[in-house]
Amino acid sequence: MNRSAIASGVKCIDEERRVLLTFKHHLTDPSGRLSSWSGHNCCQWNGLSCDNHTGHIVKMDLRNPYPYIVYDVEWDFVDYQRSCLSGKINPSLLSIKHLYYLDLSWNDFQGIHIPNFLGNLTSLRYLNLSYASFSGEILSKTLSWLSRLSSLKYLNLGGVDLRKAGVSWLHYVNMLPSLLELHLSACRIHSNQLPLSLPTLNFTSLSVLDMSEFFFNSSIPSWFSNLTSLKTLDLYGSTFVGPIPNDFSSFKNLEHLDLSGNQLEGQIPKLIGNFCTLKTLSLAENLFEKEVIRDVLNGLTDCSNSRLESLDLSLILLNYELPASIGKLHKLQYLTLQGNSFLGSIPESIGNLSSLKELTLSSNHLNGSIPESLGQLSELVHLDLSHNLWEGSLTEFHFINLTKLDSFGVSTDRPMPLIFNVTYDLVPPFKLRQIHIENCLVGDAFLVWLQSQTELFEVTLSGTGISGIPEDWLLKISPQLMILDLSNNQIQGKLPFQSKFPQLFILDLSRNRFSKSIPINFGQLMPNLESLSLSDNHLDGTIPPSICEMQYMWILSLRNNQFFGEFPRAWSLWGKISVVDVSENNLSGNIPSSKGIPSSLVILKMSNNNFGGKIPSSLQNCSLLSRIDLGGNNLSGNLPSWIGSMVTLHILQLRPNSFSGHIPKHLCNLVNLHVLDLAHNNLSGTIPKCLDKLGSEDSSDWDVYNYDERTTIVSKGRDLEYGSSNVDLVKGIDLSLNNLEGEIHQEISSLIELSILNLSMNHLHGKIPTNIGNMSSLETLDLSHNHLLGEIPQSLSTLNYLNHLNLSYNNFSGRIPSGDQLQTLTDPSIYEGNPSLCGFPLSTKCPGDDKPTTSGNVPVEDNDEDDNKKLGLYVSIVFGFITGFWGVCGTLLVMKLWRYAYFRFFDNIKEKIIVGIAVKVARFRKRNL
Known part of the structure; x- marks a missing residue:
């Protein structure tokens, strides 16, 4: 108006x-x-x-x-x-x-074409059509309408798909001489639509260029440097590669620069014009050398009158101490350094940043005590110190002047927790909306402190040692609470929910000591809940049917409790559910399917209960299923052949149950399957030859956000538990303790990535495949308690990763092969029950092993021949060492470039492993908070 x-x-x-x-x-x-x-x-x-x-x-x-x-x-x-x-x-x-002035942004025009008559609105100086669900297809034919808007100063086509526009989009934009701002975020322009050079450039008065969120995979075009009037350049997430053009030093007026989310490397042109003019700078998520970023920091802090307000250097794997000079950036309001490997402590000079509003130092290697000078940052709104190596304690002095604090996060990855040491009479000077504390001891005084925080909508107090939570406080914040995580504590008693939580969408109370049953009206109390984890508690009773009324449910984890009775039959009402984990309870009856099974399932875990009956056929409608674990039940019947149509399966675990019949050949269609566990059943018949097709396609598994998955796999003779971050690394087949017969087919040796093969306790006969040595990744091999015979193949000795072997109780004969890895398996029990075997590590010697070796009984020629053989062996070993050493290390010493690349490679690998998990957490919080 x-x-x-x-x-x-x-x-x-x-x-x-x-x-x-x-x-x-x-x-x-x-x-x-x-x-x-x-x-x-x-x-x-x-x-x-x-x-x-x-x-x-x-x-x-x-x-x-x-x-x-x-x-x-x-x-x-x-x-x-x-x-x-x-x-x-x-x-x-x-x-x-x-x-x-025309702004239609953020509406939903449902894919209609951008009307080309807009080009007749020749008075337009401002046009914003961004994120309004317009189709860009018409632009490939009639983009010329844009060139008629000669007075246009502002153009925003963000979110419009320009892939079919070819290079014409740039041709017509180049005909707008008055253009001052050009916003093309997420327009899906590819590298072949962005020429590296232009003969003429007409919009040289441009002050704002936003080409973020593209998929260029090319170098930054050189004509960018001709836009010398630029004040804002946003190239976030456009996958530009290589070095920044040297001509970027021409940007003398640049105030806002965002190069984050690319693959840029090499040097940064000197001061990119002049660091001292910058107000915002983001170099996050690139491949710059650490020394380059150190130079940037020095250049910024050397400005006598720095204008910098925002600095983001996150996710670049920086591994040095924070410089004390950072306290010189007096106008800094936003400092983001998460997901690096910064060392040492926070410099006391941080207290000089009196304008600071946001400080994010999460997921680093910072250690020592947190300085009390943080308490002087009176403008601070967001403070995140989580996932570091803090020690010592936090007191009221750390918060004394933080009157505007809105969001606070802290956690330590040290074995000894950080102590939250506040006094009972402390009334915090702020009203938080988000609090995130992990692996810190908080004490009873903290709970009193917490009750003053009545405006919270996100609460995470995980691993804080609390044994209770004030129900009256929960009642105060329940209307606006959206996230509640009280996991990994010692909270006892019944679930603390007496009122409605209308906004709650994540609830995690796992790994506590809650008992009693879930309230009958639980579904009505939390109608918008998306993720519910009550795993690893002492809850009992039946699962209330009202839980199926949570129509937005995405993750349900009730693992490791004492629930009994049947699983709710109305679970088909969950239209978005991805994870159902009710393993390790006392549930019984059949797996409910009369009303259907949610077709959106990705992970289904119902193991270690008392379910009976058959696998419900409606499960085949779940076209997204990636992991199924129905083991440890009383399921029976034949394995249905339709399982072979579930091509998205990565893990199938059905041990132990009472399945019978043959292993269906249709299972060989599961080209993404990397764990097949059918052990401890009554399966008969032969092993299908086509099992060598399993896992032949290495597609990535589903990553279900915020699900603390645990998968138990029998490996190396014991139960090993894997989390969601490493279960994809396991590739195994376990068909043990069945009634299988026939031979082990040679084809199985082509599974070169298989790490676990267990065929023990069956009725298999014949020989071990001679080319079993091709299975170069094998770590566990158990063929015990069968009727296998013949010699153990010599190729077995080439399995360099084999650390668990069991060939006992068969009919093997001859000498046990020798080899470097086999020599480490010294327990003779792995071969017992094979009376015709001989050689190390058995006490039974093979024929010829007792041949005399003294010179009195052996001809001199034989001694000389043995000595010559030994000499030849030693010479071969020395020569092999010299050849191997100089073939690799010698080359590295001589070739300087190769040497740098070699050691940089291992250095980068080391750092990526260290920070990989922390970076993933940081990215998740940035994306969802």
Whole structure:
């Protein structure tokens, strides 16, 4: 609404009013945003502005008031969707001839083409069509309409798919000489649509260029450096590679530079014009050398009057101490250094950053005590110190002046926890909305301290040693609470829920001592819950049917409790469920399928219960299933052949049960399967030859966010537990303790990535495949308790990773092969029950092993021959060592370039392993908070 027009009594042109009503008629407006478009004076209608003198409509701002904001956890998709305008852009808009401002962003025009008549609105100086679900296909044919807007100063086509526009998009943009701002974020332009050079560049007055979130995979075009008037350059997440062009030093006026999320490397052109002009700088997630970033930091802190307000150097694997000079950046408001390997402590000079609003130091190797000077940052709103190596304690002095603190996170990865040492009478000077504390001892005084925080919508207190949580405090925050994580504590008693939590979407109470049953009305208390983890407690009773009323449920983990009775039959109501884990309980009955099984399932774990009956056939409708564990039940019947159609399966565990019949050949269709465990059943028949097809395609497994998965796999003769981060590394087949017969087919030797093969306790006969040595990744091989015979293949000695072997109780004969790895397996029990075997490590010697070796009984020629053989062996060993050493190390010593690359490779590998998990956590919090 144009208030000045109203004050001056200006009324709109009647013809334009009728045009606007026609325009409105073709739009869909579910929230009534255009309800004010009635009456005679259109200058008073929402979203419109008139010229104060002529009454002509000059501005139309119909931007959705609920745009998606990445870091806003309170953003509501329902509010956004209800506020979206949709429908048709009527050509009557052309009658608004004086329109210079048009904003239709963040609406939902459901893929309609951008109308080319917009090019006739020649008065336009501002055009924003971003993220409004327009189709860009029409642009490939009629993009010329854009060139007619010669007065255009601002153009935003963010989110419009320009892939089919070829290079013409740039040709027509280049015909806009008045253009000052160009926003093309996430337009899907590829490298072949972005020429590295341009003969002429007309929009040299450009001050803002946003080409973020592309997929270029090419170097930065050299013509960028001709945009010498640039004040803002945003290339975030566009996968540019290689060095930054040296010509970038021409940016003398640059104030905002974002190069994050690329693969840039090498040097950074000297000061990129002048570091001292920069207000925001982000170099995060690139491949710059550590020394380069150190130079950047020095250059920034050397500015006598630094203007820097925001600095992001996260995820670059920096591994040195934070310089004390960082305290010179007095105007700094946002400092993000997460996901690196910074060492040492936080410099005391951090307290000099009096303007600081956000400080993120998470996922580093910072250690020592947290300095009390942090308590002087009176403007601080967000403080994240999580996932470091802190020691000592936090006291009230760390928070004394943090009156504006809104979000606080701290955790330590040290065995000895950080102590949260506040006094009972302390009233915090702030009102937090987010608190995230892990692996810190907080004490009873903290719970008193916590009760003053009544505006929280996210609470994580994991591994803090608390034994209870004040129910009256939970009642105070329940209306706005969205995330509650009290995992890994010692909280006892019943679940602390007496009231409704209408906004809660993540609840994690796992690894506590909760007992009793889940409230019957649990589903009504938390209608919007998406993730529920109550695993590793002492809960009992039945699972209430009301839990199926949580229609947004995504993850359900009730693992390792004492639930009994049947699983709720209405679980088919979960339309979005990805994970159901009810393993290690006392549930019984059949797996419910009468009402269907949720087709959205990715992980299904129901192991170690008392389920009976058959595998329900409706499970085959779950086309996304990646992991199935139904072991440790009383399931029976034949293995259904339709399992072979579930091509997304990566893990199938059915041990132990009472399955019978043959192993269906259809299982060989599971080309993504890397763990097949059918052990401890009553399966008969032969092993299918085609099992060598298992896991032949190495596609990545599903990564279900925020699910603490645990998978138990029998390996190396014992149960080993794997988490979601490393279970994909295991590749195994276990068919042990069945009634299988026939031979071990040679084809199985082609599974060169298999690490576990257990065929023990069957009725297999014949020989071990001679080329079993091809299975170069094998770590566990158990063929015991069968009827196998013949000699053990010599190729077995080439399995360099083999550390668990059991060939006992068969009919093997002859000498046990020798080899470096086999020589480490010294337990004779792995060969017992084979009376015709001989050689190390058995006490039974092979024929010829007792041949005399003394010189009195052996001809001199034989002694000389033995000595010659030994000499030849020693010479071969020495020669082999010299050849191997100089073939690798010698080359590295001589070839300087190779030497640097070799050691840099292992250095990078080491650092990536150390910070990999921390980086993943940091990325998740950045994406979802």
